[in-house]
Amino acid sequence: MQHIGLRREQQDAVAFGGDYVIVADGMGGQPAGASAGRLAAAGAENVMLRGPVKAGNGDRILKDCFFNADKFVSGLRNYSNHSPHIWDWPGSTLLVAFRSVDEELWVGSQGDSRAYIWDGEYLTQLTFDDADGFGFITRFVGMGIPDRCQRNLVNYRKGDRLMLATDGMFGPLEDDAIQFVFEQCADHPSSDICRQLTAGALAAGGRDNITVAVWDL
Numbered sequence: 001m002q003h004i005g006l007r008r009e010q011q012d013a014v015a016f017g018g019d020y021v022i023v024a025d026g027m028g029g030q031p032a033g034a035s036a037g038r039l040a041a042a043g044a045e046n047v048m049l050r051g052p053v054k055a056g057n058g059d060r061i062l063k064d065c066f067f068n069a070d071k072f073v074s075g076l077r078n079y080s081n082h083s084p085h086i087w088d089w090p091g092s093t094l095l096v097a098f099r100s101v102d103e104e105l106w107v108g109s110q111g112d113s114r115a116y117i118w119d120g121e122y123l124t125q126l127t128f129d130d131a132d133g134f135g136f137i138t139r140f141v142g143m144g145i146p147d148r149c150q151r152n153l154v155n156y157r158k159g160d161r162l163m164l165a166t167d168g169m170f171g172p173l174e175d176d177a178i179q180f181v182f183e184q185c186a187d188h189p190s191s192d193i194c195r196q197l198t199a200g201a202l203a204a205g206g207r208d209n210i211t212v213a214v215w216d217l
Contacts, residue, residue, distance in 0.1 A: 001194035003202065003210040005168055009034050012166050012211040013041035013092075020048045020098035021213050024069075025113050025166040027140060032076050032090040040092035040141045043072035048098060055102035059151055062108040065096045066146040073142035091142035094149075095127070095164045097215065105162070105217065109150040111140045114170055116178070117154065118161040120186065123179040126152055161190065162215040165197070168208035172201045190214035 004010045011026035011033040022044045026037030044065040053061050069092075076090040093111025100106070107115045109127040117124050127150055130139035139148055156162070161182065170178065177200060185193045194212040201210055 001191070001198055001210075001212050003168075003198050005202070005209050006207040007209050010209055011037045012168070012209045013037040014211055014213055015041045015045040016213065017045075017048060019052065020045075020096070021162070021164055021215050022048070022065075022097075023095040023113055023164040023166060023211050023213055024141070025093040025111065025168075025209070025211070027091045027093070027111075027137065033092075035076055036073050036090040036092040036142060039072040039076065040069045040094045043069035043141075044094060044096050046072075048096075053098055053100035053106075055100060055104075058098075058100050058104050058106040058153065061098070061100075062096060062106050062151050063147065063149070066094065066108060066110060066141065066149040069094055069141045070144065070146040074144065076142070089142055091137075091140040093137070093166070094141045097162055097164060099217075105154040105156050107152045107154055107162075110146070110148070111137055113164070113166045116163045116165070117156060118163065118179075118182045119157065120159065123175060123182055125175070126154060156217050158217065160217045161193075162217055163193075164211075164213045164215075166209065166211045168206055168210035169197055169201045169212050171208065172204035172206035173197070190216050
């Protein structure tokens, strides 16, 4: 689910198929934020559309997603500006989650969007924010360091729920509030969780674009 918040344009992007979910957040303080978000998601999805991930190939495919996304976003530099300063380059956060044919669950990240897993009792954050103590993103897609993406092989059980979200959702909401929604919606479809979290972020004063994707594993 997506909501533009109080922004003038939607700079988040989402893509999904039967065995993958991708979420990106174009960096609004840098040139071409909306285009960067869309291209980051498209670059990663381009890899996923090659076909099912074979057993033992999860880590390599995750790397390919980030290398391809970085190549797509880096191409924007030719159209936006030629600044030598990295903080003037177009960029995006990126989350990629997929399941291989042998049921392995892989989650990758670069930037400060987040992945969580809900096991029916506890909500656990799977990724860490690539950001400094002042909130500035220190690694992003388009920066030219796709090999430094986070790559996680995630333990899960059937019935767990995986959530990918941009900071427009979790910024205004504490983890306890997010977990409460999962508890209250335990027997509800995942779309209800997305709607309630989006509404909660807006009610808490959120102004940014919001993207929330929940995958029933």
